[in-house]
Amino acid sequence: MKHFLLIFLINVICIEIKANVTSSEELQNKDEPTKLLSRRKRFLIFPDGSSFQIVFCTQNHGYLQLGNIVWFGTTAALAWELPTDPGAFDMFKDLKAYQGQRRQDILYYVDEDGKIVDKVEYKRKILINPALAKRSVDAAERNKRNITKFNIKEMHKLQKNKMLFENLDATRIEHHRTERQEIYAKLEKFLQTLGLDGKECILKMLCVTGKQRSKQASFVAEILRAVFTLPKVPDTMSKVHKHYHDAPGSNGDCSELYPKCEAISME
Structure with missing residues (x-):
């Protein structure tokens, strides 16, 4: 019986010592700088000319004194151009002339280093609203x-x-x-x-x-x-x-x- 109690006390002491050592190591690791994980930036590439559009349409009707119905519709639309080449954003870092400006109907072609190699005038397609089309x-x-x-x-x-x-x-x-x-x-x-x-x-x-x-x-x-x-x-x-x-x-x-x-x- 005495040997059993002795072995039990020794195990408890060993567990306590191990717990103290682990806690001391954690305190030391807090002072050390953490390892930084890094990877290359990832981009979403869309086809040339892609855009994100939001269109809000409302339609109201009213009655004239002659008994006919009049429909009045309003449409508000916004469009944002989507990125087509991730390297195109690099030119905004070096050229201050382009900061805070939109494309203004000009397509810029850049090389791998982000330098402009050519620019072409962008011609928008003619859009016809079906509501305004002539019968x-x-x-x-x-x-x-x-x-x-x-x-x-x-x-x-x-x-x-x-x-x-x-x-x-x-x-x-x-x-x-x-x-x-x-x-x-x-x-x-x-x-x-x-x-x-x-x-x-x-x-x-x-x-x-x-x-x-x-x-x-x-x-x-x-x-x-x-x-x-x-x-x-x-x-x-x-x-x-x-x-x-x-x-x-x-x-x-x-x-x-x-x-x-x-x-x-x-x-």
């Missing part, structure tokens, strides 16, 4: 008449009586006819699946639209009027879609001419 229908009509100043009432009066396809050339008219004829064929199949006579309903819509050209209707009716307004080209008219051409010029009541379609109405 073919409006552009063709604008070339046929002189733009004069008039008030809002006169403007809407002209808009109600405007013939969209009156001054278009044959190529553009044929394009509008082809696109609409394809839509009519698809709408016929869609209405057929709803249990209606698709062909009869499409012809009725064309007939009603042809008789209400100068009458201003509701917002939905104006959309339907634009879709079911078919340009007339008698000389190049397709025999397959001849019934589409004849419907807008039909004489008589459209409901009596196409009695199989009672669910379609422009009102």
Whole structure:
């Protein structure tokens, strides 16, 4: 029993001594300077001409006294050029003339040492805002008449009586006819699946639209009027879609001419 207690005390003393030595070494290491780890700088390289853009768009609508809707949109955009060559930043350290300045539409080419070897004028690409692009229908009509100043009432009066396809050339008219004829064929199949006579309903819509050209209707009716307004080209008219051409010029009541379609109405 005495030998066991003696061995136990010796182990406790050894553990205590080892702990004191470890703590003293840690205190000594605190006074010594730490080893610095270093590595080369890393860069993100983007394709030439890359930029980071933030675009903020807002859109508001209002109602005029004449019953029309006006949409007003504003757009604010900011762009920051992204680095394309990490060596290009070295020239700002040696040349004070470039400090605090932006590129100003000039591309600088530098060598491995960061020295400028050449500079080329940067030409920005022409960007066209789709909201400001001119439509073919409006552009063709604008070339046929002189733009004069008039008030809002006169403007809407002209808009109600405007013939969209009156001054278009044959190529553009044929394009509008082809696109609409394809839509009519698809709408016929869609209405057929709803249990209606698709062909009869499409012809009725064309007939009603042809008789209400100068009458201003509701917002939905104006959309339907634009879709079911078919340009007339008698000389190049397709025999397959001849019934589409004849419907807008039909004489008589459209409901009596196409009695199989009672669910379609422009009102």
